[in-house]
Amino acid sequence: MELASKLETNFTMVGDGGTAACPGDGAGAGDAGARLPRRIVLLGNPNVGKSALFNALTGLRATVSNYPGTTVEVYRGRLSGTDTEVVDSPGLNSLLPLSEDEQVTWDLVRSVRGEEGEVVVQVADAKNLRRALLLTLQLGQLDVPTVLVLNMHDEAEARGIRVDLQGLEAALGIPVRATVATRGLGIDGVAGALPLARPPRNHLPLPDAFAAPALALLNGQDARPAIPPAFLARYHESLLAYADGIARRHATEADSGGAHLSRRLGRLAIHPVWGWPILAVVLWVLYEFVGVFGAGTLVDLMEKRLFHGYLNPWAVALFSRVPWAFPRDLFVGEYGLLTMGLSYGLAIVLPIVLTFFTAFAVLEDSGYLPRLAVMSDRVFRLMGLNGKAVLPMVLGLGCDTMATLTTRILPTRKERVLATLLLALGVPCSAQLGVILAMLAALPLSAAAVWLAAVAGVMTAVGWLAARVLPGERGDFVVELPPMRLPALPIVLSKTAARVEWYLEEALPLFLVGTLVLFALDRLRFLEVIIRLGEPVVKGVLGLPAEASAAFLIGFLRRDFAATRLFDMSRGGGLDVVQLVVAMVTITLFIPCIANVFMIAKERGWKTAAAMAAFIFPLAFGMGGLVRILMHAAGFQGAP
Amino acid sequence: MTTPPLAPAPGPVTCSLCGFEYVPGGAACREIHCPIALGGCATRHCPRCGHTVPDEERSAAARLVRRLFGPRAPRAATTLADLPSGSFGVVAAILGDPGLQARLTAQGLAPGVAVHVVQTRPTWVIEVGETTIALERRVAEAVRLKPS
Numbered sequence: 165m166e167l168a169s170k171l172e173t174n175f176t177m178v179g180d181g182g183t184a185a186c187p188g189d190g191a192g193a194g195d196a197g198a199r200l201p202r203r204i205v206l207l208g209n210p211n212v213g214k215s216a217l218f219n220a221l222t223g224l225r226a227t228v229s230n231y232p233g234t235t236v237e238v239y240r241g242r243l244s245g246t247d248t249e250v251v252d253s254p255g256l257n258s259l260l261p262l263s264e265d266e267q268v269t270w271d272l273v274r275s276v277r278g279e280e281g282e283v284v285v286q287v288a289d290a291k292n293l294r295r296a297l298l299l300t301l302q303l304g305q306l307d308v309p310t311v312l313v314l315n316m317h318d319e320a321e322a323r324g325i326r327v328d329l330q331g332l333e334a335a336l337g338i339p340v341r342a343t344v345a346t347r348g349l350g351i352d353g354v355a356g357a358l359p360l361a362r363p364p365r366n367h368l369p370l371p372d373a374f375a376a377p378a379l380a381l382l383n384g385q386d387a388r389p390a391i392p393p394a395f396l397a398r399y400h401e402s403l404l405a406y407a408d409g410i411a412r413r414h415a416t417e418a419d420s421g422g423a424h425l426s427r428r429l430g431r432l433a434i435h436p437v438w439g440w441p442i443l444a445v446v447l448w449v450l451y452e453f454v455g456v457f458g459a460g461t462l463v464d465l466m467e468k469r470l471f472h473g474y475l476n477p478w479a480v481a482l483f484s485r486v487p488w489a490f491p492r493d494l495f496v497g498e499y500g501l502l503t504m505g506l507s508y509g510l511a512i513v514l515p516i517v518l519t520f521f522t523a524f525a526v527l528e529d530s531g532y533l534p535r536l537a538v539m540s541d542r543v544f545r546l547m548g549l550n551g552k553a554v555l556p557m558v559l560g561l562g563c564d565t566m567a568t569l570t571t572r573i574l575p576t577r578k579e580r581v582l583a584t585l586l587l588a589l590g591v592p593c594s595a596q597l598g599v600i601l602a603m604l605a606a607l608p609l610s611a612a613a614v615w616l617a618a619v620a621g622v623m624t625a626v627g628w629l630a631a632r633v634l635p636g637e638r639g640d641f642v643v644e645l646p647p648m649r650l651p652a653l654p655i656v657l658s659k660t661a662a663r664v665e666w667y668l669e670e671a672l673p674l675f676l677v678g679t680l681v682l683f684a685l686d687r688l689r690f691l692e693v694i695i696r697l698g699e700p701v702v703k704g705v706l707g708l709p710a711e712a713s714a715a716f717l718i719g720f721l722r723r724d725f726a727a728t729r730l731f732d733m734s735r736g737g738g739l740d741v742v743q744l745v746v747a748m749v750t751i752t753l754f755i756p757c758i759a760n761v762f763m764i765a766k767e768r769g770w771k772t773a774a775a776m777a778a779f780i781f782p783l784a785f786g787m788g789g790l791v792r793i794l795m796h797a798a799g800f801q802g803a804p
Numbered sequence: 805m806t807t808p809p810l811a812p813a814p815g816p817v818t819c820s821l822c823g824f825e826y827v828p829g830g831a832a833c834r835e836i837h838c839p840i841a842l843g844g845c846a847t848r849h850c851p852r853c854g855h856t857v858p859d860e861e862r863s864a865a866a867r868l869v870r871r872l873f874g875p876r877a878p879r880a881a882t883t884l885a886d887l888p889s890g891s892f893g894v895v896a897a898i899l900g901d902p903g904l905q906a907r908l909t910a911q912g913l914a915p916g917v918a919v920h921v922v923q924t925r926p927t928w929v930i931e932v933g934e935t936t937i938a939l940e941r942r943v944a945e946a947v948r949l950k951p952s
Contacts, residue, residue, distance in 0.1 A: 257910035292934040295912045323934075397902065400909035405916075418934065434938070436925040538938045541927050550940065551927070640904050641927065641940040644911060 199359050201283045201309075203249045205272050208287035209295055210255030211531070211646035213315040215239070215655055216345035217287050218252040221354070238268065239662070243355065257295070259302040260396055276308055283309045283361040285354065290320035290327055290342065293415045297407035298400065300336060304366030310338050311361045313354055317342040319647070323418040332414045337365035346652050430648040433535040443539045446532065447558075450523055454562050458519030459594035467511040476503050499686050505679030508759075509672045516562040516594060517667045518660070524555070525659040529651035534643045541641055546624050548631020549574075550641040553583050560591035564756045565671060567591070568763045578636035581772065584764055585630060589780050590623035593756040599719075600748050611745050611800065618749045618791050622783070671759075674766065678758040691717070705789040706746050709738060720754060742795045746788045753784035819850035826851055828859065884930065885944035889923045893949040900946035911937060913947070 204221075206214050222241030239252040253269040260270075276282040284303060288296030293314075303310045314320070314327060333340045339357035343350035432438050476496070480503070483496045496503045527533040537551030544553045552574055560567035564587050571583045592600055604612050631638070685691050698713035706712070739747065755761055755777060765773035816827050828848040835851045846863035849856050858866035887893050895917050898905045912932050913919070920931040928944045930937055 257907070260906075289934070292912075294933060295935065298910070298912075396906035397898065397909045397914075400906065401914045404909065404912065404914050430936070431922065434923065434926075434929060436923060439926070534938065538927050538929070541940065545940075640901070640943050641938070642904070642907065642911075642943055643938045645929065645936040645938055647936075 199281075200243070200246055200248050200355075201358055201361070202247075202281040203251065203276070203283075204243065204358065205276050205282070205284050206250065206252045206287055207269055207273065207284050208255060208299065209257055209289065209292070210644060212255070212287050212289040212292075212296070213345045214252055214255065214287045215659070216652065217285075217313065217315060217343065217351075217354070218250060219655055219658065220343075220345045220348050220351045222250050238272075248358075257298070258396070258400060259299060259306065260399070273303070273306065273308060283311060283358060285311045285313055285358075285361075287313050287315050287345075290314035290317045291323055291325055291418065293327065293411040294404065294407050297410055298403045300338075300364050301366065301403050301407060304336075304364035307363045309361040310364050311354065311357045312336065312338055312340045312364075313350075314340065314342045315345050317350070318344045318347075322424065325416055325418050327415045332410070335365070335410055335414060338362055426648045430531065430535070430645065433532060433648065434538045434645070439535075439539050443536070446527075446536070450527075450558065451561075453523055454516060454519045455594065455597075458516050459562060459598075462515035462519065463512055463594075466515055467507065471507040471511045476507060479503060493687075494683060497683070499679055499683040501676055501679055501683075504682075505676040508679070509675035512595070513563050513566065513671070513675070514664075514667075517566055517671075518664055520559055520562050520566070521660045521663045521667075522656065524559075525656040525663075526651050528659075529649065529656060531646045531648040534645050537641075537643055538645070547586060547627025548582055548638060549579055549586075549627070550638060551643070552639075552641070553579065556583050556587060557591060560587045560593065561597065562594050564588060564591060564593045565674065565760045565763045566667065568760060568767055569667075569670060571767070575639035576636055578631075578634050579638060581634060581768060582627065582630055584768055584772075585776055585779075586623060586627055588755045588760060588764065588776055589626060589753055589783070590619055592752045593760075596719075596751055596754075596756055600752060603744055603748055607741060607744060611741050611795075614791065614795060614800075615745050615748050615752070618787060619752050622753060622787055626783075671763070674759050674762045678762055681758065701785055705785055705792075706743075706750060707792050708743055708747060712747065716750065716754070719751060720757060740801065742792055742800050745795060745800075746792045749791050750784050750788035753780065753787055755780055817848065819853060819855055820857065821855035822850060822853040824850055824852040883945045883949060884919065884921070884928065884947035885941055887919075887921045887924075887949070889921050889925075891921055893919050893921070895919060895947055896950040897948045898946060899948055904943065904946060908943075908947075911935060913937065919947075919949075 206218055208214050218239060218241065221243055223244045238254070241250050241252075242248065243250050251272060253272050254266075256266040256269045258266065259273060273284060276284055286296070286300060286303065288300075296312075296314075300310065300312060312332075314329070317327075320327065327342070329340050329342060339360045341350060341353045341357050343354060345351070433442050435442075479500075480496045483492045486492050493500065495501050498504070524533075527536065533555070536554050539551070540554040541551030544550055544557070547553075553571075555573060556567045556570045559570055567587050568584050571580045571587070574580045574583055600615075604615070607615075682691075685694075695714045695717050698717060699710045702708050702713040702716065703710050761773055761777060764776060816825050818825050831851075833845075833849060835849075838849060846859045846866065847856055848859050858869075860866045860870065884893065884895075895913065895915050897915055898908055898913070908914075912935050913930075917932055922929040922931055922936070928939050928941065930939070
C-alpha cells in the first residue's frame with residue numbers, strides 16, 4: 165500500500181518535472197498535449213514489458229497479424245480514447261538487423277523516420293539501462309523522434325538502482341518517463357510525453373572506421389542491407405562503451421547481494437539438481453492441463469456433446485432436405501466437410517490448441533520457457549536440435565499439425581526440417597497417444613518397455629543421422645533468461661486469443677482440404693484399393709490380422725475411427741502381446757494424420773512432404789517388422 | 805615356463821614425504837614387510853619413512869579418483885568454458901562466427917565486460933550486469949577471457 169502510493173506520487177512528480185525540464189530548443193514544449201502523433205511504434209529489448217505497456221496504452225483491444233511476408237507476430241491497437249495507432253514490435257537488441265524479428269522492427273522504424281506525426285516509444289528495463297541505451301543511441305543516429313520509457317521501475321528500486329531521470333533527459337535530449345506497466349503506473353505520463361518526442365541527441369564519438377558505414381547502413385535505402393557481421397560486432401562494442409558512460413553517470417549500480425525471490429526462483433529452475441524435479445512438476449502440470457483437461461475433458465465435451473449430440477445431427481437433418489446425394493455426402497457424409505472436417509478442426513484440435521496456447525503464454529510470461537529450453541538442451545542435442553526445440557516437441561504431444569506450424573520459431577532451416585521430421589515420425593499426437601495408452605494398460609511392463617525403447621531409439625537414430633545428412637548448420641544455443649515473474653492474466657488471455665485466431669486462419673483450412681481429398685479418394689474407390697494393397701504388408705511383415713490394414717489407413721485419415729477399431733481388436737482378444745507392441749510401434753511412427761502432411765507441405769514444400777512420407781511409412785512398417793522378429797527371438801508370446 | 809608379462813622396470817621415484825629416492829617394488833616392498841609384496845601392485849612404499857602412495861602410472865582407478873576428487877590443477881582460464889561455476893572473468897574478445905559475435909555484443913557481452921558464471925550444467929549460464937544468458941559449450945569456448 166505504502167509503496168504503491170509512494171510510487172504514484174513519484175511518477176506524477178517525474179511526469180511534471182519531465183515536461184518542464186525537457187531540454188532542447190523548446191519549440192515542441194509549448195503545445196505539449198495538444199497534438200498526439202498519428203502512430204506510435206513500441207520498440208525495445210526482449211522481456212522489458214513491451215506487451216504490458218502496449219496493453220496499458222491500448223486497453224487490451226489488440227489484433228495480431230503476421231508482418232507482411234514474414235512469420236513475425238505484430239500486435240496493433242489504438243491508444244485509449246484517441247485515433248493514434250499503437251504498434252508493438254518484436255523485441256530486439258540492435259537496430260542493425262540480424263534476425264527476421266529484428267528485420268521487421270527495422271522496417272517499422274524506417275517507416276516512422278520519414279513520416280510526420282509518427283514516433284517511437286522505446287521501452288527499457290530500468291534495471292538494464294546500458295543495453296537499452298545501445299538502442300537509444302541507434303535511434304539517435306537514425307534521427308527518429310523518440311520517447312524513452314523506463315519500465316519495471318519498481319523492480320529497479322527494489323534492487324537499489326536509482327535512475328536520475330532528469331539528468332538522463334538532459335543527456336539524451338528526449339523525454340524520459342518511468343512506469344510500472346503491469347500495474348498501470350506512469351502510463352498517463354507516457355501519453356503526455358508523446359508530443360515532446362524528438363530524436364535522441366547524438367554526439368557519439370564513433371571511430372571513423374565505423375561511423376560512416378554505420379550511418380550509411382542505418383540510412384540505407386535497401387530493404388535488407390547486406391551487413392558484414394564482423395563489422396557489426398565492433399559497432400556494437402563502441403555503442404556499448406558510450407552507453408556504459410551515460411548509464412554510469414545517471415544510474416546507480418544494483419545492490420550486489422540480496423537474492424530476491426524471483427532471482428532465487430529463476431536460479432532454482434535451472435539448478436543442476438533442483439531444476440529436474442521442478443521440470444518434472446511443470447511438465448506434469450502441462451500434461452494435466454493440455455493432455456488430460458484439454459485433450460480429454462474439453463474434447464469430449466466439444467466432440468461428443470456438442471458436435472455429435474447437436475451440431476452434426478442438425479447439419480444432417482438440414483441436408484437431408486437436399487434432394488441430391490452428392491452435396492449431402494460432400495457436407496455431411498462419412499467424409500463430410502462439416503461432419504468430419506469442421507468437427508475435426510473445431511471439436512478435437514481447437515480445445516488442445518486453446519489449452520496449449522494458454523499454458524504457453526503462462527510459461528512465456530513467467531520466464532520459465534527459456535529455462536525449459538536450458539533444461540532440455542542436452543536431450544535435443546542428441547537429435548541434432550537444441551533446447552529451443554522443446555516447444556514444438558511438447559506441443560506435438562497435443563497435435564502434430566499445430567506443432568509443425570510452430571517449428572517456425574527455430575532459427576535455421578535445417579532445424580526446422582529436422583523438427584518437422586521428428587514430429588511426424590516419433591512424437592505421438594493426443595489421438596495416437598490415446599490409443600497407445602489404452603493398449604499399454606493391457607500389456608506387461610516389459611512389453612511396454614520394448615515400445616518405449618523402439619520409439620526413443622528410432623527418434624534418436626533418425627535425428628542423429630539426419631543432422632549429419634541434412635545440409636546446413638545447427639544454430640548456436642544462446643538464450644536470454646528473463647527474471648521469473650507472475651504472469652498477468654489479461655496479457656495471457658489476450659495473447660491466447662490472438663494466437664487461437666491465428667490457428668483458425670492457418671490450420672483450420674487444412675483440415676477442410678484434407679477432408680476434401682479423402683472424400684475424393686473415397687468416391688473414386690481409392691481407399692479400398694489402398695487397404696487391399698496394404699493387407700499383404702500388414703499380414704506378412706507385421707504379422708497382424710488383415711483387418712488391421714484398414715485400421716492403419718483409416719487411422720491416418722480419421723483419428724476417432726482408428727482408435728476404436730484397433731482398440732476393439734485388442735480388447736476382443738484378437739491380438740497377442742507381440743502383435744500389440746508391433747501395432748503400437750507402427751502407429752507411433754506413422755504420420756499422425758493427413759492434415760499433418762498438408763501442414764508439412766505448406767511449411768516445408770511439397771517435395772519435402774513427399775520425401776518425408778516416403779521415408780516414414782516404410783520405416784514405420786520396417787520397424788514394426790523388426791520389433792516382431794526381435795520379440796519373437798526374445799521369447800515374448802501369448803495373450804496379454 | 806611362461807611368466808606373466810611384467811611391467812617395464814620402474815625408474816627411481818622421490819618420496820613426497822621425506823624426499824628419499826628409491827626404486828619401488830621388489831626389495832622396497834619386502835623391506836616394509838608388505839604381505840603382498842609382489843613388486844607388481846599399484847602402491848609404492850618409501851623404504852625410509854614408510855609413506856605409502858598409489859602408483860598412478862599403473863592404476864587407472866587411482867588416476868580416476870584423483871581426477872574426480874583431487875585438487876584441481878590451477879589452469880589458466882583462457883575461455884569462458886574454462887571458468888568453474890561461481891567465478892568471475894573479464895571478456896577479452898569474442899571469436900568465431902561473426903554473426904554470433906554481433907548477437908552477443910548486442911546482448912551486452914562485449915570486450916572489457918565482467919562476466920559471472922552462475923553454473924555450467926546442464927548448460928552454461930552467465931550474468932552480464934543485469935542480463936542472464938544461457939549458452940552452450942561451443943559458444944562459451946568462443947568467448948576469450950583476459951588473464952586475471
